[in-house]
Amino acid sequence: MGDMTSVIDAPSPSPLGEPAVDLRGNSRRRWRETRVKVVLLFSVGITLAISVAIIASLLGQSIDFINSIPLDNLWNFDQWAPRIGDFDIATLFVGSLLVTAIAMIIATPLGLGAAIYLSEYASPRVRRIFKPFLEVMAGIPSIVLGFFAIAWIGPEIVQKLFSDASAFSLAAAGIGVGLLVTPLVASVSEDALRAVPLSLREASYGLGARKLTTVTRIIFPAAISGVVAAMILGISRAIGETMIVTLAAGAYGEANFTTNPLDVGMTVTSGIATLASGTDQVAGGAGTAASSAYNSLFFLGLLLFIVTFLLNVVGESFVRRIRERY
Amino acid sequence: MLASPKKLRRFVAGVTIGIVSVGALAVLPAGAQSTSGVNISGSSTVEPITSLVAEQYAGKNPKVSVRVDGPGTGDGFKLLCEDSIDIADASREIKSEEAAACQGKGITYTELPVGIDGLTIIANKASKMKCVDSEQIYGLFGPESDGTFATAQALATELGSTNTPLPTSGSIKKFTPGPESGTYDSFIELGYKDEIETRLKEGKVTTVVDEEGEEVAKEPVVSDGQFPNDNDIARRVTATKNGIGFLGYAFYSENKENVKVISVLNSDTGTCVAPNAATIGNGTYVLSRTLYIYPNNAKVAANADVKGFLNFYITKKSLTATVKDAGYVPLPAATITTIISTWKALAG
């Protein structure tokens, strides 16, 4: 009740206090409405313009890139070495795939476990403590996790488990990305689990099911599309993550084709970042080799954009499915 | 807890005004027109010297803006010849095609040597490798080291290497600078120029046609990662069993405790020589090379900041003490005197 009065008190009383006759007749007020609408529409237009600009800038230079190189160069499992004209994107795809797979192997149990615990087991007090913690974890900048990956994950986890591995490896990067994705997986799946109506739980208990059965056979299947959404969004985030891989995966500027996660390697994102940092690629070179290397940045960006876009569309549709069901 | 919109609104207004006024404060003292400043790019090997000189210079001349970065010698020359920078750092002499690009734009420059570097081959601490000759360097890093031969030694033996064979180990991981780097070019030039030419003639090397229409090796250095920053090379060699790499001597010095240095056979004397200040200075270490800066002549004439900076750089003190501080070997005293007079003539 107190809430309502304070809300009604707050706005200045002029429009509310005027007699009803005046209401739509004032042309100044109508003009103001139009003006406001124009300003607001302008902002909406900008968000549309951004999408157009992204696609236009990526597409234009990608086409230049494709036209400037022999196409069999794009898929030969040799190496990604844009400075000397070797553009095997399979090298980067496999790198991205390995990093993403390792990240999800880490993030799925950690994130899903945390989500089930918080939504089904934790007391409200425990939840109040841990939920903000996950939010803070989600706010850790990726460059920080990248530093953690080279300072700790590489030497203390990867090299301890595999003594032959380099401290810089796709595996170290993957574990770092896994930690980055964990809070996202946790929060999306927790939302999904909590969206399952209480009545389902009550019905299950009423039939004499124990808690474990209720959680694994009733609630989890009911929330499955949300959990799938969490995984898909997590994968999309992992594919797009740049700084952790740039710092920790080892290869820089060029990378040889590898399927071994303990090897140094490169992903689509770190291919972009390492080519751009510390070279004049960003300034755009004049020579032919250099300019197709510059254009390759946009080609990689376009591939990244398409893949993450598709994943996000699918992921969002799963999120909507659980929202609509309950 | 009821939300009091009034209080909240006042709070938000306060925050907004705060932020906007900080922004305005940041923008208002628009005053001074930006001076021309000194803009330097190029070799990451020379960067330690130039940035140390720049720091000392900026300390004495706080009004001048100075910018030093190190993407690589090739990138530096490209920027110099696009008129984007005032001075290019270089760890090799300018190539003829680069000089042509400068000429095309009407840009003239002066080559000023500033110090001597020894290209240093490093390996992981666990490595048993001790000394290599040029055939073995070719076997380890050259264009045919991409797995065509079972081991680097097999390739070196085919080329006629007589040095103690390389120890056998698992698959070698190579971390090197990239083609934009002068270190990359110098390494080929000093390390295995004869070998690569022989193999090119024999048709054993995959080639491409370069800008001048000549057949050159497509990938003269085979690598598992190319780094504009030499520190990255040292760190990866440190972290990788079977890791090897090469970098500038200064960067080796900074990473001395973490990596193992490999000696290089001097074919004239038949002895293995490790890089140090003495062997680099007298040239018995065969991978020694001169480091340069290339100021744009027009900028020296037109931009007082550039002239002032170089007046500070091309002095006995900078070219000996600062070069040493940066981890390199100073040029002989007589050469320094000549360079100073070259600079004086240019500066007028």
Add this chain to the structure above:
Amino acid sequence: MSTPDIAISQRITTQRALRGRKVDPANIIFEIALILSLLTSLGFVILLLATVFSDGVGVFQERGFGFFTSNLSRIPEQAGIAQALFGSAALAVIVVLVAFPLGITTAVYLEEYAPDNKFMTLVRLNIRNLAGVPSVVYGLLGLAVFVKLLGTDMAGGTGITGGRTIISGGLTLSVLVLPIVVITSSEALRAVPASLREGAYGVGATKWEVTKKLVLPNALPGILTGTVLSLSRAIGETAPLILVGAFYGTFFTTGDTGTLGKFTTTYTALPQVIYQWATEAQSEFNVELTSAAICVLIGLTFVANIAAILLRNRYEKRW
């Protein structure tokens, strides 16, 4: 006198029988596994914080304020984050001035004004997808549009953004967080109950009057939370800055260019300096200074995050 084993096992069996299903070992194991997964994440975060703090604290002890007021340097004892802090602050100011007004007004239009048609559904979908685009792609957008297109004029000279400047960087980050601002603001606006609006329309208020005097004030805590979070996201981003050409090297000064001049010349930012230092050779750089700079960055983002969470909890309303 020790009790015979058989007696103990009998007692346990009896206890179990009496308790019935109250103790379910499988469930307990499952719960422990869940707690472990939560604690593992917690453990990693604590380990991370402990590592950077213990490695970085020495810098604060030795250098004190000097670390915050020194410029970049090749000499570790003299290197500091003054330029990085200025750069990050300037980038944040641009984000506040560009992304926030655009984002909030977009949200207001979408929630309060937009007709319910296919086009608007598309616009909403588009914004949600923009929020999922990797930050490095925004860097490419910034490179193509702000650095190249707007950074050079027709004659090949310097354009309005000045090329690789804080302005280009700030605009790129603004574009990056814009969809997040729109989404969080939309959610806050949607949480204001329709009954409130209907009441105001009922007494004849126009749409803008309702929005300005009723909806916005009540949605403000939510909007504020979202904007603070997106600001903390913006100051932690590195990848876009690499692409739009923040300084990547060991030394630069801006001389006497003045504060405005700094907006149009060489710049760096806190995450970019961390990236640079993390790849240096000496442990003074790649461990100590990097950790100290990370402490500052984490400090800033945590303060922003915690402020946002507190703000939300403080003003959270149940309608």
